[in-house]
Amino acid sequence: MESRIRLLLLSAVALWACSGCAVWHRLHRHSSSAASASSSAASSSTASGGTSSGPESGGDDQSSSPPPVVVVPQVQRRTITVPKIKSNNLELGAYYGIISIQDFGAQPVEGLRLDYHITEDFFFEGSYGRATAGETSFELLSGGIQLLSNAERRFTYYNLSLGYNVLPGETFIGHKLAMTSALYLIGGIGSVQFAGDQNFAVNFGAGYRILPTDWLALHIDVQDLVFRTDIFTVYRLQNNLQATLGLSVYF
Amino acid sequence: MAVPYLELHTGPGRGYPVAQVVGRGESVDVLYRHTDWFKVRTERGIEGWASAQDLSRTLLADGSRFTVNLGDRAGFRSHTWEGGVFAGAYAGATLISAYAALSVTDNLKIEADASQYLGNISNGYLFDIGLAHVFMPEWRVSPFVTLGTGIELVEPKATLAQPINRSDQLGYAGIGLRCYLTRRFFLRGEFRSNEIFTRTNTNEVDKEWRVGFAFFY
Structure with a gap:
């Protein structure tokens, strides 16, 4: 019994010694090669590059080989159809206000406007308005003399304008309500039909647009309509200032 | 995001x-x-407004x-x-005009215009339809020629003895330039020679030039 135990112990010691020996030999060989490599590196850099890059490149070859396929991905790709995004760049509205027709008094004016918002800064505007001119001071004082017939007193115009939003911002009403708003400059060309004649006209002005909702806008607008006319026999510029209040919808 | x-x-x-x-x-x-x-x-x-520039950096x-x-040079070439x-x-009178065009190819377009002219002697309207050929649509400034037909409605001013409104057919030929500005916008300028087929023995030739602001889609 004793001899068996002794044999077992001895074989275990021998195994440990042998394995230890092998480990120690491998370690010794590795460190000696590293030491020789470093010593050769010190002597010649090109040689060290050759010796040290050898095992590294071998390792790279091993990692670049494709890994075994474990799971074949079976992913169904989602196909998404993006719905068309509705845009509301058009604005249609009506306005009402007062126009001072030069020499013919201040009269009510009404009109329609159609805007196309090109960018956040610029917009095109087409507008059509009409008013009826009053009487000149001469007609009022002379007693019965009429310079124009009733049909000729109709004042109608259209304008094609370009607008620029200069001061975009928010308008606060009370403490809780804030509405987006913008001050804009506008100018354009058009024509005026008045006193039995139609003339080329230039319009320019400024306005204030306030939006209680994204689709509704309130406009306060002041513009001057200028045209050359010979109503009083000689050609001269006629300035017609108008101030209007309008309501429009975006679509 | x-x-x-x-x-x-x-x-x-x-x-x-x-x-x-x-x-x-x-x-x-996106609403x-x-x-x-x-x-x-x-x-x-919560609702709010996002710019197209910012949204284009997000994913679907x-x-x-x-x-x-948003419109670019490629869009200027083909739209x-x-x-x-x-x-x-137009023949000495001030002209106000608007046009719309449909592209058949990048070079060839079908155009329709409506114009009003306002002068000292007469006022009138022009309604035209025609073809435009753009030579180099890929150039920033590209030349073009136009050819078409239309009608002219003339309203002589009341200062003349017997003002009679009349309408005449016309044919036109023109040359012009298109200059790309930015995004969807370009400038367009052109010169046209209008041959008015009047009821008198001789036809009338009216010269027209116009410059304006245009956009494409």
Whole structure:
């Protein structure tokens, strides 16, 4: 019994010694090669590059080989159809206000406007308005003399304008309500039909647009309509200032 | 949201204040568009306006980019529709004009115009339809020629003895330039020679030039 135990112990010691020996030999060989490599590196850099890059490149070859396929991905790709995004760049509205027709008094004016918002800064505007001119001071004082017939007193115009939003911002009403708003400059060309004649006209002005909702806008607008006319026999510029209040919808 | 954050403005413009921010990984629903701004609703139900530039850096649900066509040089070369307004002169009178065109190819367009001229002797309207050929649509400044027909409605001024409104058919030929500005916009200028087929023995030739602002879609 004793001899068996002794044999077992001895074989275990021998195994440990042998394995230890092998480990120690491998370690010794590795460190000696590293030491020789470093010593050769010190002597010649090109040689060290050759010796040290050898095992590294071998390792790279091993990692670049494709890994075994474990799971074949079976992913169904989602196909998404993006719905068309509705845009509301058009604005249609009506306005009402007062126009001072030069020499013919201040009269009510009404009109329609159609805007196309090109960018956040610029917009095109087409507008059509009409008013009826009053009487000149001469007609009022002379007693019965009429310079124009009733049909000729109709004042109608259209304008094609370009607008620029200069001061975009928010308008606060009370403490809780804030509405987006913008001050804009506008100018354009058009024509005026008045006193039995139609003339080329230039319009320019400024306005204030306030939006209680994204689709509704309130406009306060002041513009001057200028045209050359010979109503009083000689050609001269006629300035017609108008101030209007309008309501429009975006679509 | 693939960017660190998306700013939501209170209105469709850079001048309106930023009121909300959407973080990375969150999603938004696009509701509608006004010019280059998009009204969006966040997961928390908050609504605001995001610029097309910012939104184009976000991803759709399938991982692809959100793309917005804001108009570019490629669009100037090939597009379907264009339109614009002009100011100019027609036989000494002031001209106001608007046009729309449909592209058959990048070079060939079918155009329709409506114009009004206002002069000292007479006023009138012109309605034309014709073809335009753009020679180098890929150039920033590209020349073109036009050829077409139309009608002229003349309203002589009341100062003449017997003003009679009349309408005549006309044919025109013209040359012009298109100059790309930015985004969807370009300038267009042209000269036309209008041959008016009057009821008298001789035809009338009226020269017309006009410059204006146009955009394409």
